Amino acid sequence: MTSKQTSWMNKLSRLVFHHQSIKGYLEPVIQVFKPAWRDGAFRAKVIAVSELSEQVLAVELKPEAKWPLHLAGQHILLTVENNGRLMSRTFTIASSSEQALHQGIIRLVIKQNALGAFTPALNSVLKPNLWLNISRPMGDFTFDANLQNHLFVAGGSGITPFIAKLHEHLPRAKSPITLLYFAKPHQHLLVDELMTLADHYPYFNVKFLNRVEHGDVSGQLSDYPNHHISVCGPQSLYQQVASYCEQNDIGCASEHFAPLAWPSSTNINDSDGEQVEVKHNGKALLVDQAQSLLMHFKQKGIQVNSGCGMGICHQCQCTKRRGIVRDMRTGKLSDMGEELIQLCISQAVTEVELES
Amino acid sequence: MSKLTPSQFDSLAEQLNLVRETAMAKVGQKDASYIRRVITAQRIFEWSGRILLVLGFINPILWLVGVLSLAIGKILDNMEIGHNVMHGQYDWMNDKHINSKSYEWDIACDGDSWNRVHNYEHHTFTNIIGKDRDFGYGLLRLSNDFRWRVKNLWQFATYVVLSVLFQWGVSYHELAAERVFFGKKKQNRDYAVSHNQLKKRFFSKGAKQLVKDYLLFPLLAGPFFLWVFFGNLAANLIRNLWTSTIIFCGHFTGSVETFNEQDCVNESKGQWYYRQALGSSNIKGKRWFHILTGHLSFQIEHHLFPDLPAYRYPEVAPHVKRIFNEFGMQYNTGGFWRQYASVLKRIVRYSFP
Numbered sequence: 001m002t003s004k005q006t007s008w009m010n011k012l013s014r015l016v017f018h019h020q021s022i023k024g025y026l027e028p029v030i031q032v033f034k035p036a037w038r039d040g041a042f043r044a045k046v047i048a049v050s051e052l053s054e055q056v057l058a059v060e061l062k063p064e065a066k067w068p069l070h071l072a073g074q075h076i077l078l079t080v081e082n083n084g085r086l087m088s089r090t091f092t093i094a095s096s097s098e099q100a101l102h103q104g105i106i107r108l109v110i111k112q113n114a115l116g117a118f119t120p121a122l123n124s125v126l127k128p129n130l131w132l133n134i135s136r137p138m139g140d141f142t143f144d145a146n147l148q149n150h151l152f153v154a155g156g157s158g159i160t161p162f163i164a165k166l167h168e169h170l171p172r173a174k175s176p177i178t179l180l181y182f183a184k185p186h187q188h189l190l191v192d193e194l195m196t197l198a199d200h201y202p203y204f205n206v207k208f209l210n211r212v213e214h215g216d217v218s219g220q221l222s223d224y225p226n227h228h229i230s231v232c233g234p235q236s237l238y239q240q241v242a243s244y245c246e247q248n249d250i251g252c253a254s255e256h257f258a259p260l261a262w263p264s265s266t267n268i269n270d271s272d273g274e275q276v277e278v279k280h281n282g283k284a285l286l287v288d289q290a291q292s293l294l295m296h297f298k299q300k301g302i303q304v305n306s307g308c309g310m311g312i313c314h315q316c317q318c319t320k321r322r323g324i325v326r327d328m329r330t331g332k333l334s335d336m337g338e339e340l341i342q343l344c345i346s347q348a349v350t351e352v353e354l355e356s
Numbered sequence: 357m358s359k360l361t362p363s364q365f366d367s368l369a370e371q372l373n374l375v376r377e378t379a380m381a382k383v384g385q386k387d388a389s390y391i392r393r394v395i396t397a398q399r400i401f402e403w404s405g406r407i408l409l410v411l412g413f414i415n416p417i418l419w420l421v422g423v424l425s426l427a428i429g430k431i432l433d434n435m436e437i438g439h440n441v442m443h444g445q446y447d448w449m450n451d452k453h454i455n456s457k458s459y460e461w462d463i464a465c466d467g468d469s470w471n472r473v474h475n476y477e478h479h480t481f482t483n484i485i486g487k488d489r490d491f492g493y494g495l496l497r498l499s500n501d502f503r504w505r506v507k508n509l510w511q512f513a514t515y516v517v518l519s520v521l522f523q524w525g526v527s528y529h530e531l532a533a534e535r536v537f538f539g540k541k542k543q544n545r546d547y548a549v550s551h552n553q554l555k556k557r558f559f560s561k562g563a564k565q566l567v568k569d570y571l572l573f574p575l576l577a578g579p580f581f582l583w584v585f586f587g588n589l590a591a592n593l594i595r596n597l598w599t600s601t602i603i604f605c606g607h608f609t610g611s612v613e614t615f616n617e618q619d620c621v622n623e624s625k626g627q628w629y630y631r632q633a634l635g636s637s638n639i640k641g642k643r644w645f646h647i648l649t650g651h652l653s654f655q656i657e658h659h660l661f662p663d664l665p666a667y668r669y670p671e672v673a674p675h676v677k678r679i680f681n682e683f684g685m686q687y688n689t690g691g692f693w694r695q696y697a698s699v700l701k702r703i704v705r706y707s708f709p
C-alpha cells in the first residue's frame with residue numbers, strides 16, 4: 001500500500017473503528033491466522049537457537065519475504081512476547097546480507113545479562129518455529145569498501161556488526177582488515193569463527209585482547225597509522241578511541257551503546273540516597289527515591305495530569321521510553337524498555353526518560 | 357465510617373492487598389490471549405451484524421439476527437474490551453493498540469472524558485456524595501443525602517429516558533457536571549480541561565457516531581438504507597439498555613451505602629477498600645453473562661481491584677467474600693432480577709420525600 005492509501009485508510013479507520021490505524025483494529029483477527037502479525041513491524045520465524053558459550057545465544061531468524069535486506073553493520077529492533085508481554089530490544093545483525101538474500105536467514109548473537117529482564121527470558125521464549133517481530137534494518141554503521149586499510153575495534157558484544165561486515169566483505173577485500181577485539185579474559189565471543197576467517201582470508205587479522213594483559217586500547221592504536229578506524233563497544237572504549245582519533249585528526253566511524261546500568265543492589269534498597277536524572281518531554285530534573293515521580297513533578301511545578309494519587313485512575317499515566325522504575329505498592333522493578341507507567345506510584349531507580 | 361477499628365482496617369487492607377498481589381502474579385499469557393480472543397469475537401459479531409442487516413431484505417429474520425449480533429459486538433466493545441482496557445487492565449502487555457492510553461470505544465462518549473470522570477472521580481470517590489458525580493448522575497435522587505425536589509416525582513421516567521439514551525448520557529456527563537452549556541459555573545473548580553476542549557471533543561466524537569451509524573453505513577447499503585438505519589438504531593438501543601441496567605445494578609441496589617466528604621479525609625487504604633466494598637453490588641450469572649457485562653457483574657471486585665484483568669474477578673471473588681465475612685461486612689450479591697428489582701425500588705422510593 002502506498003503511504004497515501006494508508007493514511008486514507010487510517011482516516012476511515014478513525015471514523016469507523018475508532019482506531020488510529022486499520023491494521024491495529026484488525027490485528028487480533030489476523031493474528032489468528034498469522035501469529036505475531038503486528039501493525040508496524042515485520043514478522044520473522046525462529047529457525048534455530050544455540051548456546052555459543054555460557055550466556056551467549058546465537059539466534060537464526062527467517063524474516064518474512066517483504067523485509068528489506070540489511071547492510072552489514074545495521075541493527076534491528078527485536079520484539080518478542082514473553083508471557084503475554086511484548087518486550088523489545090535492539091540487536092545488531094551478526095550475519096551478512098548475502099546470507100539473508102540467498103538463504104533468507106539472519107543471525108543475532110545475544111549476550112545475556114543475568115540481571116536484566118529481557119535477555120534471560122529469551123532462553124525460555126525463543127523456540128524454533130516461533131514467530132516474532134523485527135523492525136526494518138536501521139543504522140549507518142556500515143562498511144565503505146572504497147576505503148583502504150580498515151581497523152575494527154570491538155569491545156565485548158560489540159563484535160556483532162564486525163562479524164557481519166567480515167562475512168560480507170572479506171571475500172572481496174582488496175586491502176588489509178584488522179580487528180582488535182577487547183573483552184574480559186576468556187569472554188570473547190565467536191572466537192572459533194573469527195579464527196577460521198583469519199585462516200581463510202590472508203587479508204584478515206584478529207587480535208584477542210584484554211585490558212589486564214594488554215592495557216588500554218589507546219596503547220594499541222598507534223600501531224596502525226593510516227587505517228580507517230571503526231569502533232563498536234561500551235562507552236568507555238568508544239571514548240578512548242574517539243579521543244585518539246581526535247588528537248590525530250583522523251575520522252572514526254562508531255556505534256557505541258550506553259545501556260543504562262542495571263541498578264546495583266545498593267541503589268535498589270536505598271530509599272533516600274542518590275539522585276537520578278529524569279527527562280520529561282526532553283526537560284531534565286533530578287529526583288530522589290524518597291517519593292513518587294508525580295510528587296517530584298508537582299514540587300518542581302511541572303504540569304502533568306493526575307487524579308487519585310494512589311494508582312487507581314491512570315490519569316497520571318505516561319510513556320517511559322527507557323529506564324527502570326519501582327512500583328511503590330509492591331516494590332517490583334520495571335523492565336528497562338518502553339512501557340506505560342503511572343507517575344503517582346513510580347519511583348525512578350535509574351535514569352529515566354518519560355513522555356506524556 | 358467507623359464500624360471497624362483502625363487496626364481492623366489495616367488488617368482488611370493487608371488481606372485484600374494479598375488477594376490482589378496473588379492474582380496479579382498470575383497475570384500473563386493467558387490474559388493476553390483472552391483479551392485478543394474477545395477482540396476477535398467482537399470484530400466477528402460486529403461485522404456479521406452489519407452484513408446481516410443488509411440481508412434483511414431476503415428474510416427479516418436475518419435482520420433481527422443482525423441487530424442482535426451488532427448489539428453484542430457493541431456491548432463487547434464497550435464492556436469487556438473498552439471499559440476494562442481503559443482501566444489499564446491490559447497495559448502490562450505493552451501492546452500499542454490494547455492499552456488505556458490509545459483505546460477509543462464504539463460509543464458517543466469521548467474516551468479521555470470518560471477516563472477523567474469514571475476512572476478518577478467515580479473510582480476514587482466512589483459513592484461520596486458531592487464528589488462522585490456518577491451517584492445518580494446528577495439526575496436521580498437515590499438517597500436521603502439529596503434534598504427532595506418536585507422533579508424527583510417523575511424521576512422514574514427520567515431513569516427510563518436515561519437508559520434509552522445511555523451512551524449520550526455518559527458522553528454528556530462531564531459537560532453537564534462542569535456546567536459547560538447551562539447553569540451557573542461553579543467557582544473554584546480546578547479545570548483540568550478547558551470547556552472549549554470538552555465541547556470540541558463531545559461534538560467530534562458524538563458526530564462521528566451519528567455519521568457512522570445513521571449516514572455512512574446506511575448509505576453504503578444503497579437501496580437498503582432504512583434497514584441499516586433502523587438496525588443500527590435498534591442495536592444502539594439494546595446496548596444502551598443493557599449497559600445502563602448492568603451499571604445501575606452495580607451501584608444503586610437498595611443496600612448500597614453512601615458516604616460523605618468528611619469520611620474520606622485522610623482515608624487509609626483499608627477505609628478506601630471498605631467504602632469500595634459497600635458502594636457496590638454484584639450480580640450472579642453464567643459465564644456468558646459475566647463476559648457481556650464486562651465482568652461488571654463483579655462490581656465489588658472491580659471496585660477493589662480496578663486494574664486487575666476483569667475476567668479474573670470470578671477467581672478472586674471467593675477470597676473477597678471470605679474476607680468480608682470475617683470483618684462482618686456485607687457482600688452484596690444476588691440474581692439479576694433480584695438486583696434489578698432492588699434498583700427500581702430504590703429509584704421509586706426516593707422519588708418521594
Ligand code: FES
Pocket residue numbers: 306307308309310311312313314315316317342343344345
Ligand atoms: S493519579 Fe491516579 S493513577 Fe496516578
